[in-house]
Amino acid sequence: MTDKTILRALKGEVLPTPPVWMMRQAGRYLPEYRATRAQAGDFLSLCYTPDLAAEVTLQPIRRYGFDAAILFADILLLPQALGADLWFVTGEGPRLSTITTPEEFAKLKGKDDIHETLNPVYETVSILSRELPKETTLIGFAGAPWTVATYMIAGRGTKDQGPAHALKAEDRETFSKIIDLLTVSTVEYLSKQVEAGAEVVKIFDSWAGSLKGQDFEDFAVEPARKIISEMKARFPGLPVIAFPREAGEGYIGFHQKTGADCVALDNSVTPEWGAANVQVSGCVQGNLAPGHMVTGGQALIDATRHVVEAFKNGPHIFNLGHGITPDADPENVALMIETIRNG
């Protein structure tokens, strides 16, 4: 039995006030995050130092009392654990050694060989499950296979995921092997997070929107379905949030097709559209535009009320449509929460 609000919403309960958390809530917009990151030296050291990763996860909980904490880590730690080199270039983003040939694929490790690298992440989860306030839900996560594959194939972030689409067209076998390895490895990675204390898991498919038609079914829906069904077989009742960002019409039926308890909406859809087309199938999360955290004011208050109002007749977890940006003003986050909780 639980009265944690996020878990209640994930079971389908309609609450008078939606629970709230924010993607990237531990991040550079917070001075205390920047201080801890400086102490760690660099971003990856922060991810792999359990005490510091737990500290930055807790910072937004202390400051704002969010209803959930999300493990501080990154979706690209899994490819690193599989043997890809990973580093971050300041001001530019992630870089990885590329996997585009059968020979490069063959050098990767297997699904059961990832834990030595990822053990510090599980340690972070277990620290958090001890230290979080009892009303706060702990969310673990992984990237979806397609999104992680786009970085592994290109060796970096790309606007249109061109290199991954090219490999899919030119060497379907290697492409499918990468997706399949990521699918089974993600199950092992998430299972360890749950064993360490994660109460919910979220699958981030940030680039799902670039998969069209049958590709969306094969590489966004099907890997999510496999991961969710295996996680639920291992951990009966485990709630799962899926985020097929910019899926458009692909959002319709995503709950049923994948077994996700909650589908997170981005800002390419209006709250009214999400309520009519997605919330009819289950809990939704979203979808205030992150730009309001920069601009604030009456527009932030109005937009926050609009999101709450549009989703009030079904299960809803309040969130942004994507991560909060480094230029956001911490005061605006407080104003958003105040508006959600006090009208």
Ligand code: CP3
């Ligand atoms: O949401 C959270 O607060 C939990 C931690 C988390 C991070 N990344 C921390 C992070 C989560 C869930 C992610 C997911 C992630 N990482 C995604 C999917 C979600 C999305 O945003 O679309 C993706 C595509 C990545 C890969 C990644 N990591 C990129 C492209 C970048 C560079 C862009 C940037 O903002 O600098 C990162 C770095 C990263 N991951 C930061 C954080 C807080 C910034 C690192 C820093 O402190 O410099």
